[in-house]
Amino acid sequence: MTDAARAADTPEKRPAALLGVEHSALGRRWVERTSDDRLSMTLAQRLGVSEIVARILSARGISAETAEEFLNPTLRTAMPAPNAFTDMERAAQRLGDAITHGERIVVFGDYDVDGATSSAVLHRAVKGAGGDIGIYIPDRLSEGYGPNPAAMRKLAEEGTNLVVTVDCGTTAFEALEAAAGAGLDVIVVDHHEAETKLPRALAVVNPKRIDGGTPDEAHLAAVGLTFILAAATYRALRSKGWFEDRDEPDLLGLLDIVALGTVCDMVPLTGINRAFVHQGLKILSRRANPGLSALADAAGVDESPGTYHLGFVFGPRINAGGRVGESSLGATLLSTNDPAEASTLARRLDALNRERQMIEAEILEDAMRRAEALVAARDPAALVIAGENWHPGVIGIVASRLKDAFNRPTCVVALNDGAGTGSGRSVAGVDLGQTVIAARQSGLLTKGGGHMMAAGFSLDAEKLEDFSHFLEKRIAQQMTASGFYPTQTIDGHLKVAAATAELIDLIASIGPFGTANPEPRFALAGVRLQFADIVGENHVKCRLEDDSRGRLDGICFRSVGTPLGELLLHRSRPTLHIAGKLRLNTWQGRSTPQIIIDDAALA
Numbered sequence: 347m348t349d350a351a352r353a354a355d356t357p358e359k360r361p362a363a364l365l366g367v368e369h370s371a372l373g374r375r376w377v378e379r380t381s382d383d384r385l386s387m388t389l390a391q392r393l394g395v396s397e398i399v400a401r402i403l404s405a406r407g408i409s410a411e412t413a414e415e416f417l418n419p420t421l422r423t424a425m426p427a428p429n430a431f432t433d434m435e436r437a438a439q440r441l442g443d444a445i446t447h448g449e450r451i452v453v454f455g456d457y458d459v460d461g462a463t464s465s466a467v468l469h470r471a472v473k474g475a476g477g478d479i480g481i482y483i484p485d486r487l488s489e490g491y492g493p494n495p496a497a498m499r500k501l502a503e504e505g506t507n508l509v510v511t512v513d514c515g516t517t518a519f520e521a522l523e524a525a526a527g528a529g530l531d532v533i534v535v536d537h538h539e540a541e542t543k544l545p546r547a548l549a550v551v552n553p554k555r556i557d558g559g560t561p562d563e564a565h566l567a568a569v570g571l572t573f574i575l576a577a578a579t580y581r582a583l584r585s586k587g588w589f590e591d592r593d594e595p596d597l598l599g600l601l602d603i604v605a606l607g608t609v610c611d612m613v614p615l616t617g618i619n620r621a622f623v624h625q626g627l628k629i630l631s632r633r634a635n636p637g638l639s640a641l642a643d644a645a646g647v648d649e650s651p652g653t654y655h656l657g658f659v660f661g662p663r664i665n666a667g668g669r670v671g672e673s674s675l676g677a678t679l680l681s682t683n684d685p686a687e688a689s690t691l692a693r694r695l696d697a698l699n700r701e702r703q704m705i706e707a708e709i710l711e712d713a714m715r716r717a718e719a720l721v722a723a724r725d726p727a728a729l730v731i732a733g734e735n736w737h738p739g740v741i742g743i744v745a746s747r748l749k750d751a752f753n754r755p756t757c758v759v760a761l762n763d764g765a766g767t768g769s770g771r772s773v774a775g776v777d778l779g780q781t782v783i784a785a786r787q788s789g790l791l792t793k794g795g796g797h798m799m800a801a802g803f804s805l806d807a808e809k810l811e812d813f814s815h816f817l818e819k820r821i822a823q824q825m826t827a828s829g830f831y832p833t834q835t836i837d838g839h840l841k842v843a844a845a846t847a848e849l850i851d852l853i854a855s856i857g858p859f860g861t862a863n864p865e866p867r868f869a870l871a872g873v874r875l876q877f878a879d880i881v882g883e884n885h886v887k888c889r890l891e892d893d894s895r896g897r898l899d900g901i902c903f904r905s906v907g908t909p910l911g912e913l914l915l916h917r918s919r920p921t922l923h924i925a926g927k928l929r930l931n932t933w934q935g936r937s938t939p940q941i942i943i944d945d946a947a948l949a
Contacts, residue, residue: 364377386404457668464607465680536550603635662699710747734761738762781824841896868928899938913948
């Protein structure tokens with residue numbers, strides 16, 4: 347535990363440890379998510395749901411007044427008015443004019459899933475309205491994140507009139523100055539942290555700007571903002587009579603793409619975000635988008651996709667192009683209407699994802715050794731781990747793995763020729779994006795930005811040590827203020843026999859799950875492992891039983907070689923408390939309950 351966490355972590359501040367677990371295999375204290383018994387009873391009676399569903403809703407702060415909308419979210423009630431966002435109406439009018447006047451439009455997107463989905467949504471919306479639009483995704487290695495002056499000048503030379511940046515642009519001061527100098531109009535659609543100063547642009551649609559919108563809307567992914575811009579643009583086109591002699595496309599058909607970007611960018615699944623994903627999953631099940639349909643086939647998904655598939659099956663494949671291949675592949679896949687092209691692109695992305703996994707495994711092993719040595723030496727509040735010639739396309743994933751393993755914000759830096767490209771992931775209660783912006787403003791970074799849970803940056807290698815000290819000091823202060831300590835939150839504990847398919851179906855009614863509405867996690871108390879073995883490259887499969895005479899299969903992903911995996915595989919087969927999420931495992935047409943193991947502790 348860091349000095350900051352230790353200072354803030356006093357017994358009187360701690361909730362009671364569930365099942366007495368103060369220090370699990372992952373170094374976490376287990377705490378039960380608290381619920382209001384009276385509210386739970388009210389919800390059960392008013393909604394006609396089971397007691398366990400009502401208790402989970404209560405623990406998530408869902409009131410009797412908001413429960414119906416939570417369980418059945420709709421865009422009609424959740425969609426914010428476009429004029430709630432500064433510059434949204436101005437952007438929609440300019441985009442509408444460009445469509446009606448036949449101007450050349452280019453959407454300039456980030457190379458991650460949010461950027462690819464945002465690019466595809468705007469491309470499909472403009473194309474559907476009869477506009478002329480192309481997509482530009484910068485190369486991660488040669489161009490880096492966001493707009494750059496050379497790309498802006500190139501687009502102007504090619505005859506582009508209007509550029510719409512999506513999931514980037516808020517801090518691209520130099521690039522947008524170059525765009526204005528080249529005669530380009532630029533609309534910025536972004537959700538990353540903003541400064542007092544904004545770039546030179548026709549419109550900056552970003553709810554993180556000081557005058558940008560209400561707190562609820564500040565949590566939108568870029569793809570959600572882009573969808574709202576598309577809706578506002580269609581409204582502007584209707585006012586011009588544009589659709590009087592042509593069919594108006596149904597923008598709701600784009601919600602499968604919106605759901606993908608929203609889940610993968612890990613924004614809170616509340617309010618409009620929850621409605622986007624809830625409705626988007628319905629669209630996704632129709633397999634109407636050729637790219638998503640081909641991606642499901644390439645990944646072997648033969649069931650109706652849920653948020654798990656979006657986050658852990660589709661998302662990594664869309665990301666793979668930007669990480670280790672061609673940055674534009676994901677956006678192109680989601681934009682195409684040609685099934686043959688979609689199939690080719692999906693297979694290519696699937697292959698690149700396998701390549702990404704191999705590169706990631708090598709770097710993760712090296713980074714893990716360095717992190718362990720650093721923690722053993724001085725136990726810093728945040729980790730900054732750097733390596734020469736690491737592939738910058740996977741450092742974000744590696745940072746996420748280290749953050750999970752060491753329970754603290756982590757930045758991973760790929761060093762090449764005296765320069766570093768970094769990516770960071772944070773823990774709840776620590777705003778990494780603002781910390782990185784502060785480091786850039788202090789002259790420690792050449793580029794840098796992000797949001798609370800993730801950030802990206804560039805620096806000169808000679809300033810790496812100074813940046814590390816700056817980050818550690820700032821984050822230690824935040825941890826002290828927030829009272830941070832590593833926890834594993836549990837929604838309740840069960841007997842093995844209670845982990846049934848019926849219970850899993852009941853839990854599914856509270857979905858979609860994601861940030862701010864986590865999938866319920868349960869503890870199984872005092873279980874014994876009938877067997878445990880390694881499957882695949884680094885997963886542990888096991889079977890659990892307890893005195894209820896129930897039996898339950900379990901799987902613990904990427905755990906071989908970790909303290910958690912070692913505990914599950916221990917030859918003595920000790921009695922354990924197990925924490926995890928209940929899912930149905932479907933194999934050859936048969937579905938059986940299974941627990942996805944997240945943590946464990948000696949009973």
